[in-house]
Amino acid sequence: MLTSLEIKGAVAAVTTSALLLSGTFTAAGTYRAHRRAGSDARPPTASELVTGRGRSLFFRSCAHCHGQDADGGEDAPSLRKLQISGSHMTLVIRSGIKGEMPSFAKTYTEQDTAAIVAYLKTLN
């Protein structure tokens, strides 16, 4: 048979465990609600929409060479912390680099290119 000390211990054990679990779940739920509220509270700004579009274009056309995180691929350099200006980026994207990188002048409109450049600038 269990001793009275052991029974006392078991009651304390079950109580602590139950309290800690329900406390954990409640805290997690609160944290989640808080995170949701933070991200949904305001609609994205115009510039966030543009960089978001640039980001998806980047994934479509550039990521396979420059890497998903733009941190460089096997043959293509990292595009993080680029030193060149926005207009230089536009020029590179539109005209390409002979033998290295294709031109995107026919693929993307000026607006699309601007969106990609806006996205690249967020990587600095």
Added chain:
Amino acid sequence: MIPWDKVHGGMTHFPIALLLFSATCDFAAVAFRKMPFARGLRTVSYYGLIGAALGSLGAVTSGLALANGVWWGRGDLLFHQRFVWPAFGLLIGLAVWRLVVRDAMSRTGRCLYLVLMALASGCVAAAGYFGGELLLKGG
């Protein structure tokens, strides 16, 4: 931003290892109960268990932060959590019980304790395994 994936990866290993180690010591103490070092094994398992319980707080907190507060997720995450919560609950309960009872265990008490330790170890191992799967799939 805190890299919760790395924090969680680092923090989970302590409680998992300590719990499995503590359970091993408990069973060894039973197997070698006639030997003089059985008492030492029980002491080691005691501190291992307390350490595991304390460590699990960090593991659970960092895991929940990593999962954005989702404690009952979907798919692989749910598989992980189905084992995590019983393991966490058992671990805390067992540690509290031992804090109260210390070495004054009856035969029945010790038997129950060992069964629950085995169960907790199984859950922790499964939780760790499915947690590793989550990591490999990058999800």
